[in-house]
Amino acid sequence: MMNHRVIVKARPQGIPLSEHFELDSTPLPALTEGQIRVRNHYLSVDPAMRGWLADTQSYGARIEIGDVMRAFAVGEVIESRNDAFAPGERVMGLFGWQEYSAVDPSAVLLRISEPDFPMSLSLGVLGLNGVTAYFGLMDVCAPKAGDTVVVSTAAGAVGSCVGQIARILGCRVIGIAGGAEKCKLCIDEFGYDDVVDYKHEPDLEAAIARACPDGVDVYFDNTAGPISDAVIRHISVGARIAICGTASISSWDPWPSGPRYERHLLVKRATVRGFIALDYVDRYPEAVAQLGRWIKAGQLRYREEILDGIEQAPGAISRLYTGANQGKLLIRLPASRG
Amino acid sequence: MMNHRVIVKARPQGIPLSEHFELDSTPLPALTEGQIRVRNHYLSVDPAMRGWLADTQSYGARIEIGDVMRAFAVGEVIESRNDAFAPGERVMGLFGWQEYSAVDPSAVLLRISEPDFPMSLSLGVLGLNGVTAYFGLMDVCAPKAGDTVVVSTAAGAVGSCVGQIARILGCRVIGIAGGAEKCKLCIDEFGYDDVVDYKHEPDLEAAIARACPDGVDVYFDNTAGPISDAVIRHISVGARIAICGTASISSWDPWPSGPRYERHLLVKRATVRGFIALDYVDRYPEAVAQLGRWIKAGQLRYREEILDGIEQAPGAISRLYTGANQGKLLIRLPASRG
Numbered sequence: 034m035m036n037h038r039v040i041v042k043a044r045p046q047g048i049p050l051s052e053h054f055e056l057d058s059t060p061l062p063a064l065t066e067g068q069i070r071v072r073n074h075y076l077s078v079d080p081a082m083r084g085w086l087a088d089t090q091s092y093g094a095r096i097e098i099g100d101v102m103r104a105f106a107v108g109e110v111i112e113s114r115n116d117a118f119a120p121g122e123r124v125m126g127l128f129g130w131q132e133y134s135a136v137d138p139s140a141v142l143l144r145i146s147e148p149d150f151p152m153s154l155s156l157g158v159l160g161l162n163g164v165t166a167y168f169g170l171m172d173v174c175a176p177k178a179g180d181t182v183v184v185s186t187a188a189g190a191v192g193s194c195v196g197q198i199a200r201i202l203g204c205r206v207i208g209i210a211g212g213a214e215k216c217k218l219c220i221d222e223f224g225y226d227d228v229v230d231y232k233h234e235p236d237l238e239a240a241i242a243r244a245c246p247d248g249v250d251v252y253f254d255n256t257a258g259p260i261s262d263a264v265i266r267h268i269s270v271g272a273r274i275a276i277c278g279t280a281s282i283s284s285w286d287p288w289p290s291g292p293r294y295e296r297h298l299l300v301k302r303a304t305v306r307g308f309i310a311l312d313y314v315d316r317y318p319e320a321v322a323q324l325g326r327w328i329k330a331g332q333l334r335y336r337e338e339i340l341d342g343i344e345q346a347p348g349a350i351s352r353l354y355t356g357a358n359q360g361k362l363l364i365r366l367p368a369s370r371g
Numbered sequence: 372m373m374n375h376r377v378i379v380k381a382r383p384q385g386i387p388l389s390e391h392f393e394l395d396s397t398p399l400p401a402l403t404e405g406q407i408r409v410r411n412h413y414l415s416v417d418p419a420m421r422g423w424l425a426d427t428q429s430y431g432a433r434i435e436i437g438d439v440m441r442a443f444a445v446g447e448v449i450e451s452r453n454d455a456f457a458p459g460e461r462v463m464g465l466f467g468w469q470e471y472s473a474v475d476p477s478a479v480l481l482r483i484s485e486p487d488f489p490m491s492l493s494l495g496v497l498g499l500n501g502v503t504a505y506f507g508l509m510d511v512c513a514p515k516a517g518d519t520v521v522v523s524t525a526a527g528a529v530g531s532c533v534g535q536i537a538r539i540l541g542c543r544v545i546g547i548a549g550g551a552e553k554c555k556l557c558i559d560e561f562g563y564d565d566v567v568d569y570k571h572e573p574d575l576e577a578a579i580a581r582a583c584p585d586g587v588d589v590y591f592d593n594t595a596g597p598i599s600d601a602v603i604r605h606i607s608v609g610a611r612i613a614i615c616g617t618a619s620i621s622s623w624d625p626w627p628s629g630p631r632y633e634r635h636l637l638v639k640r641a642t643v644r645g646f647i648a649l650d651y652v653d654r655y656p657e658a659v660a661q662l663g664r665w666i667k668a669g670q671l672r673y674r675e676e677i678l679d680g681i682e683q684a685p686g687a688i689s690r691l692y693t694g695a696n697q698g699k700l701l702i703r704l705p706a707s708r709g
Binding site (some may be wrong): 084285 | 388394433586592595596599615616617620623625626627628629630631632633634635636637638639640641642643644651683
C-alpha cells in the first residue's frame with residue numbers, strides 16, 4: 034500500500050506557497066515496537082506552519098528540507114504495536130501532511146473519547162483551536178463577568194471561540210476583524226457585542242475607544258502590530274493581554290519597530306503573556322469536555338472550510354494570510370468518506 | 372508655629388529642577404476631626420516624582436501648580452484627632468515636602484512598629500523601596516532557586532534590594548549598572564554574581580549573553596529602552612519580566628519607538644507585568660517584617676545619601692537622573708536631630 038505525502042522542497046521566505054512543497058508516494062514502512070499507524074481522515078492547515086518553516090527560531094524543532102510537512106491531523110488507529118492503543122481508536126496529533134502516519138505515542142495530543150462529534154472538530158473547535166482559545170482566555174486572561182474583552186482575528190477559528198467563551202462567562206466582547214463579511218459573521222454567528230473593521234476604519238484607535246468606553250480589561254491578540262498598538266492604548270488598570278499569534282507581521286527578522294509599551298504597562302499595572310497551547314497538553318481533556326458541553330448546549334458555534342484531497346494542502350497555508358478563508362481550514366482525505 | 376513647605380511653581384517638561392519649586396512658610400492649620408499632625412523627620416526624593424509632575428497621565432492624581440509637592444515622608448504623630456493614632460507614634464506616608472503635615476489617615480502607608488531601626492529606613496529599604504523590591508520580585512517574578520535574575524539600575528535603592536533578595540532565594544543574580552563605581556558596589560556591597568556596565572560595554576547584548584549563558588529567567592526592569600531590548604533578546608522559556616520603572620526614557624509623549632517584542636514573548640511563553648508598590652499597601656507589614664529580619668541577619672544591606680534641610684529638596688530630583696546619587700536619597704529635617 035502506498036502513502037501519499039507532502040514533502041518540504043524549499044524553505045519559504047515569508048508565507049509558504051505551493052511551490053515550497055512537493056507530493057510524493059512511498060510504500061508504508063513496517064512499524065517499530067511501540068509505534069502505531071494512523072490512517073488520517075483530516076489534515077490541518079495552521080498559521081503556525083509559517084513559523085515552523087521559517088529559518089529563525091520558533092517553538093518546536095525546525096522542519097528540514099525533505100521532511101514530511103509537520104501538521105496536525107486526525108484519524109483512526111489501523112495498526113498498533115503499543116498496548117495503550119487499539120485499532121479503531123480515534124486520535125489527533127502531529128501526524129504530518131500524509132495519508133498514513135507511523136508514529137510514536139508522543140505524537141498523539143488527544144485521544145478522542147466522545148464519538149458524537151464529527152472527527153474534523155478535533156482539529157478545530159474540539160482540537161488545537163478550541164484548547165488554544167480555552168486556555169489562552171481562561172488561564173492567561175482570567176476574565177470576570179462584566180469585563181470588556183477584545184479579540185483580534187475575531188472571526189477566525191481561535192478568535193471566534195475566544196469571543197463566544199467570553200460571552201458565556203458574562204463579558205462584553207468586542208471583535209476586531211477585516212472586511213464587512215467577517216464583521217457580519219462576528220455579530221450574527223458568534224454573538225460579539227460589537228465589532229471593529231480594521232480594514233475600513235479610518236481611525237482604528239478612535240473606533241476602539243468608542244467600542245470600549247470603559248477601557249479594555251482583556252485583549253486576546255492574534256495579530257500584533259498596529260492593531261495591538263491601537264488596543265493597548267485603551268487598556269484599563271489591571272488589564273491582561275494574551276499573545277496568541279502575530280498574524281499581521283510578515284517578518285520578524287529583524288524585529289520590526291513599534292511604539293514602546295513599557296510606561297503604559299506600568300501605569301496600567303497590565304500583564305502581557307505569550308502562551309502556546311501545546312504547553313497545556315496534559316489538561317486538554319478538561320478543555321475538550323467543556324467545549325463539547327457548550328457545543329451541545331448550542332452556546333458555541335464554529336465554521337469549517339474543507340478542501341478535498343491532499344494535493345490541496347500545499348497551496349492552502351497562504352489562504353490564512355489573505356483572509357480568504359472563513360473558519361477552520363482543513364484538508365479532507367478519502368478515508369473520511371470511506 | 373510656622374510650617375516650611377516646598378510648593379510647585381511650574382510644571383517641568385522632563386526632569387524637575389529647583390526652578391520648578393519655591394519654598395514658603397505658613398502657620399500650622401487647625402486639625403479637622405479625624406486628622407493627625409505629623410512632624411516629619413525625613414522627606415523622600417523619588418523617581419516617581421517626575422511622573423507625578425508630568426502633564427500626561429500617570430498613576431496618582433496629577434499635582435497642580437501651587438500644591439505642596441507630593442512626597443513620601445516619615446515622622447512622628449504630634450497631635451491627633453483620630454482615636455486610631457496616638458501622639459508619639461511613628462508613621463510613613465504621603466505627607467509632602469513640608470515640616471508638618473495635617474493629614475487624613477488615608478495618607479498613612481505604614482505604621483512603624485519596630486523602633487530598632489533608624490527612622491530613615493522607613494523611606495528606603497524598610498519603606499517603599501524595600502516593599503517595591505519585595506513584591507515586584509516575589510509576587511510578579513516568582514523566582515526559584517537556580518534562576519538567573521537580571522536587575523537594571525542594580526545599585527539603586529530598589530535594584531540593590533531586588534538583587535540581594537534574589538541572592539537570598541538562591542538565584543544567580545546579574546546586575547546592570549552605569550559606571551565602574553556602581554558596578555564595584557554591586558559586587559562588593561550587594562553580592563551580585565556578575566555585573567554589566569551599560570555605559571562602557573561596547574556590545575551590551577553580547578555582554579548580557581556572556582553573563583547569562585543559560586538565558587534570563589527573571590528580569591526586574593527599572594530602565595526600559597535599549598537596556599531592556601538587550602536583556603529581552605536573551606530571556607529563557609517561561610521568563611518573567613517586571614516593569615518597575617522606565618528611567619532611561621526621558622519622554623513618553625509621544626511614545627518612543629523600539630523593537631516589537633510580541634513574537635519573542637510568544638515563542639518564549641514569557642510574561643511582562645507592570646506593577647506599582649502602592650497596590651500592595653495592605654501587605655506592607657508582611658514585607659517590612661521580612662526585610663527587617665534580613666537586615667538584622669546581615670543579609671540585606673542598603674545605602675543612604677542624606678541631604679540636610681528642606682531647602683535641598685527642590686534640586687534633589689535631578690540627582691536621580693544624572694546618576695550622581697548612591698543609595699536612597701533623603702532630606703533630613705531638624706526634627707530628626709532634636
